[in-house]
Amino acid sequence: MDKQSFFWRIMAGELPPPRAAQTLGAVFLHVDGEAGLAELQFDGKPEFTNPAGNIQGGFLAAMLDDTMGPALAATLKQGEFAPTLNLNVSFHRAAVVGVLTGKGRVIKRGRDVCFLAGELFQNGELVASATATAIVRAMTK
Template identity: 60%
Template sequence: MDKNAFFWQMQDGKIPPPKAADTLGLNILNVDVDSGVLEAEFFAKEAFTNPAGNIQGGFLAAMLDDTMGPALAAQLGAGEFAPTLNLNVQFLAPARPGKLQATGRVRQRGGEICFLSGELRQDGRMIAIATATAVIKRL
């Protein structure tokens, strides 16, 4: 774990979190760097709803991306960044405004290409699952 990396600078309060994470109401609860697992929660606002009153799928996809990405970011060194190359989301059930629980996992990390997975739950029910591919870049 590199305390000079962006993720850990943010966790230590030395730099602000990304505005997208704030918008989504991201709260990181636990990070296991060795296993590549991150647990978080989001607060889905009424402003995120579609005409049926459910959280619009794009917000759910963003929450999953903002769970899997930080799971990998926690393993990166200073000067490294890992943008998402591909994001695949399956919506399993509607989500309502309120808290959602998320788990992001680094499934396989190569020299540059990484494979990630994520889950989003609400009230014990699986809402959406995702896989993603990210590439490690050096700034």
Template identity: 60%
Template sequence: MGKGIFQKMLDGELPLPRAAATLGAKIIEVDPSAGTSIIKFDGKEEFTNPVGNIQGGFLAAMLDDTMGPALTAMLDENEFAPTLELKINFIAPARVGLLTGFGHVISKGGTVCVLEGELKQNDKLIARASATALIRKIK
């Protein structure tokens, strides 16, 4: 991974990961020095539950794909940090349409990292997340 990966995606040199592409992700900003990210997602009709809201699992995936880039941008090119634990608080229902994720690295240790994220729709808080990730070397 590494610091240049997100710029390469923005420049069209690298494709988005398939999971992020499925979610309609668009990288808006990743700041390695601040450990932050802003990612927009397309809440698709295909993601809805029987009452027409975006199903919680898709919102969780969006939050994971928001927090991950904030940390990944801080890692060395030979490192990756899979999520070990993910906790979601669903605050309000999400409708079909644009959602914006805000990710933040709270703590980056030698191997264990703590992350937080928020998902908003029309400036309304939809869900909050916290996660623990483990830095690993890519072999």
């Protein structure tokens, strides 16, 4: 964990949050960089709904990615980033317009390859879960 990394600079307000996170209405509730844990709240907006009125699965997948990613980003050194290589999502129940809470964690962090897991909840019920693989790389400008 390096407090000068881009993630911690975003958390300190020194850098703007990613636009995708802004679109999803992401708000950090808890981050533990030592343990590789993150908990976020998302705004399931009416603009995210499918014809049935439920939040479209792609937005739920993005919320999960934006939950697991910060759990890993909080562990990175300055000059590192970790793009997602693989994202596997399971949908457990429909999500409706409203607040969703994501919980993400680093399962195993190797030198380059990292394994992540996360869950997305609404009103205390599991909506979707995911696993992901990410790879640590040096940032280039």
